[in-house]
Amino acid sequence: MNPTPRPLPPRSQAALDAFLARLAEHGATLIEPQWLGVDRPHRVRCAQGHDCTPRPKDVATGGGICRACAGQDPRTAESAFRARLAELGATLLEATWLGNKTRHRVRCVQGHDCAVWPSSVDRGRGVCRTCAGSDPKTAEAAFRVRLEEIGATLLEPTWLGNQTSHRVRCAKGHHCTPRPTNVMSGQGICSICAGAWDVLYVVADQWSELVKVGITSGDPRPRLGEHRRQLGLDQVVRLLTGLPDGAAYQLEQTVLVALRDAGVYPVWGKETFYAPRALRRMLDLVDGYRPMSERHPE
Numbered sequence: 001m002n003p004t005p006r007p008l009p010p011r012s013q014a015a016l017d018a019f020l021a022r023l024a025e026h027g028a029t030l031i032e033p034q035w036l037g038v039d040r041p042h043r044v045r046c047a048q049g050h051d052c053t054p055r056p057k058d059v060a061t062g063g064g065i066c067r068a069c070a071g072q073d074p075r076t077a078e079s080a081f082r083a084r085l086a087e088l089g090a091t092l093l094e095a096t097w098l099g100n101k102t103r104h105r106v107r108c109v110q111g112h113d114c115a116v117w118p119s120s121v122d123r124g125r126g127v128c129r130t131c132a133g134s135d136p137k138t139a140e141a142a143f144r145v146r147l148e149e150i151g152a153t154l155l156e157p158t159w160l161g162n163q164t165s166h167r168v169r170c171a172k173g174h175h176c177t178p179r180p181t182n183v184m185s186g187q188g189i190c191s192i193c194a195g196a197w198d199v200l201y202v203v204a205d206q207w208s209e210l211v212k213v214g215i216t217s218g219d220p221r222p223r224l225g226e227h228r229r230q231l232g233l234d235q236v237v238r239l240l241t242g243l244p245d246g247a248a249y250q251l252e253q254t255v256l257v258a259l260r261d262a263g264v265y266p267v268w269g270k271e272t273f274y275a276p277r278a279l280r281r282m283l284d285l286v287d288g289y290r291p292m293s294e295r296h297p298e
């Protein structure tokens, strides 16, 4: 390094001294003719003769000096891999490091087992395809489980992808063609059933401060009784009956989407919310609802 024309301010001089000491420890040489500050890359030649440009700040906090060496040195590559996994909340399942070019078994933060290349997570990618939503087998399995939950049967002989309609028989025996992506986001599967729902209700419990919006068809009492027994929702805040085709379903979806857009998420299932955050918004929408026939009187 050439002599610096003017003396550096004491803090910069201290940072430069620390940087030089660290380079010396690693057998590296500073090529950069002057100090550029802790945040700027400085040209350096590493012990192996590679030209590299580490930032003093990174070196001071334990970062490597030379990328070429980091990629080759198994210990550096392994510790970079482990650090990246820790960042992602993932756990390495392999007992030993298998090298940068071998897949390693890893458990992601959600508990999925996956196999990843160390070199690919280094480049900023996640570890888990399931979490990334790109694994077709998982998407199909999740769709099947959801259909089973709601008593529906998949008629489509093969999986056609998340965005494609699949033939399904609903719990009431209607043939319908929902798209998995919609079903997984909580929408109904059957437009015939959706049309049959003609009741919308809002029930609450002042002790637990829970509020639930829901829809049903015909006599609402059995459904309301269920909510009272199961969740203690004993206060009927709103009850709209005799709604026209599809209106109950649409109004419920409107409420759910508005809450989600406002950052209010269910605390239980898909429709039960913390009342202090959700009730006002719910009632504004429910009370603002007018059937088409009332909006446009003939």
Ligand SMILES: [Zn+2]
Pocket: 046, 047, 048, 049, 050, 066, 067, 068, 069, 070
């Ligand atoms: Zn090197």
Ligand SMILES: [Zn+2]
Pocket: 108, 109, 110, 111, 112, 128, 129, 130, 131, 132
């Ligand atoms: Zn995962």
Ligand SMILES: [Zn+2]
Pocket: 170, 171, 172, 173, 174, 190, 191, 192, 193, 194
């Ligand atoms: Zn149906």
